[in-house]
Amino acid sequence: MSxxxxxxxxxxxxxxxxxxxxxxxxxxLPPATVAxxxxxxxxxxxxxxxxxxxxxxxPEAQDMAAxxxxxxxxRNGDGSIAEMCGNGVRVFARYLQHAGHVTEGDLxxxxxxxxxxxxxxxxxxxxxxxxxxxxxxxxxxVSVGERSWPARNVNMGxxxxxxxxxxxxxxxxxxxxxxxxxxxxxxDGVNVEFVVDRGPRHVALRVHERGAGETRSCGTGxxxxxVAAARRDGADPALTGAPATYTVDVPGGTLVITERPDGEIExxxxxxxxxxxxxxxxxxxxxxx
Numbered sequence: 001m002s003x004x005x006x007x008x009x010x011x012x013x014x015x016x017x018x019x020x021x022x023x024x025x026x027x028x029l030p031p032a033t034v035a036x037x038x039x040x041x042x043x044x045x046x047x048x049x050x051x052x053x054x055x056x057x058x059p060e061a062q063d064m065a066a067x068x069x070x071x072x073x074x075r076n077g078d079g080s081i082a083e084m085c086g087n088g089v090r091v092f093a094r095y096l097q098h099a100g101h102v103t104e105g106d107l108x109x110x111x112x113x114x115x116x117x118x119x120x121x122x123x124x125x126x127x128x129x130x131x132x133x134x135x136x137x138x139x140x141x142v143s144v145g146e147r148s149w150p151a152r153n154v155n156m157g158x159x160x161x162x163x164x165x166x167x168x169x170x171x172x173x174x175x176x177x178x179x180x181x182x183x184x185x186x187x188d189g190v191n192v193e194f195v196v197d198r199g200p201r202h203v204a205l206r207v208h209e210r211g212a213g214e215t216r217s218c219g220t221g222x223x224x225x226x227v228a229a230a231r232r233d234g235a236d237p238a239l240t241g242a243p244a245t246y247t248v249d250v251p252g253g254t255l256v257i258t259e260r261p262d263g264e265i266e267x268x269x270x271x272x273x274x275x276x277x278x279x280x281x282x283x284x285x286x287x288x289x
Contacts, residue, residue: 004278007037008095009044012087012126012271014216014252018046019095019273025057028288031079036287037279038077044279047215048085049075050092061110068110070096076211084113084157086219086267090126093118094271113157126271130156130220132263133227136185142192143179144172151180151192152228156265158210159190160224164232168196171206174214193221195229203229204249216252223265226257237261 005027008019018037020027029051038046051073055061061071072092074085089109096102097120104120117129134155142151142163147170151161161180165171171178171194178192189210198204205225207218226246230236235244237259245258255269 005281005284006276007044007279008098008273008276009046010050010091010094010271010273011252012090012217012219013250013255013269015085015087015218015250016046016216017048017050017088017091018044019050019052019091020279021052021095021099023052023054023057025053027051029075030288031075033284033287034075034079035077036284038079047077047209047212048082048088049077050088050095051075052092052095055110060112064110064115068108068115070101071110074111076209077213078211080211082112082158082211084111084116084220086128086130086156086221086223087217087269087271088219089116089118089128090219090267090269090271091273093120093126093128094273098273111157121268124270125268127266127268128219130223130265130267133224133259133265135227135231138182138185140185141181143181144170152224152231153185154224154227156220156223158220159186159188160193160221161186161190162193162195162225162228164195164197164228166196168194168204168206170194171208174206174208176208176213177210178208191218191221191224193218193225195225198247198249201229201233201235201245202247202249206251217250217255219255219267219269222248222250222255223257223267227259227265230259238263 055065
């Protein structure tokens, strides 16, 4: 093994990631190592880690290799594996452009949530086809302290509970996962979004991301919120026949979410590479011991 391992740091609306390029899937990244890299005091710092691997080289992505050359092996900040990360896909695409693997225009990215279509705009924004939302039936309630709210269960390849509130401060500190019921609805945990209205088809959110705590942005969460808001507002594109576009403010910026009548959802927003360097492999080995 080389004594040093390349890394980059990037963010999408301040949802930030450690990026580890590893085309041949040669670097072992157990949960403890990922958590250490994402540690904001003792590591590089990030809400999650983007492990950049060729699909053909990763056992979880080999069946997608014909459709997408690159696999986003995404990990949460605590080291746990996640199905998808919308902001992460945009930053992943920006890295591929930065490294010269792709240019402006269209590309496909393999994820555990399936193959995602991506468009890198000339103006710098990145648009991701996020697929269709699933809306499992059943009542869900989320709570913070003595307050409780009904929540919309939305699955964007990962689970979300969307609660509309009067004030984003009611979400509390979001250090710990907000309690939800019934517990059987989300056996593997859930991302919880607290949402307020800012204007017509304009909302703002705060989010507790499963495995990461409160983050500055959540792409799949913004999509889930737009879907829930469209249903609440009577703007379900499948019923109206017209696309529904929502501006979603997150603490780290703004995303634009469009749901089409066929159910496909697109997310547009910025993606930035801010730094690159090397990780000391000896330090990594001390973590693994």
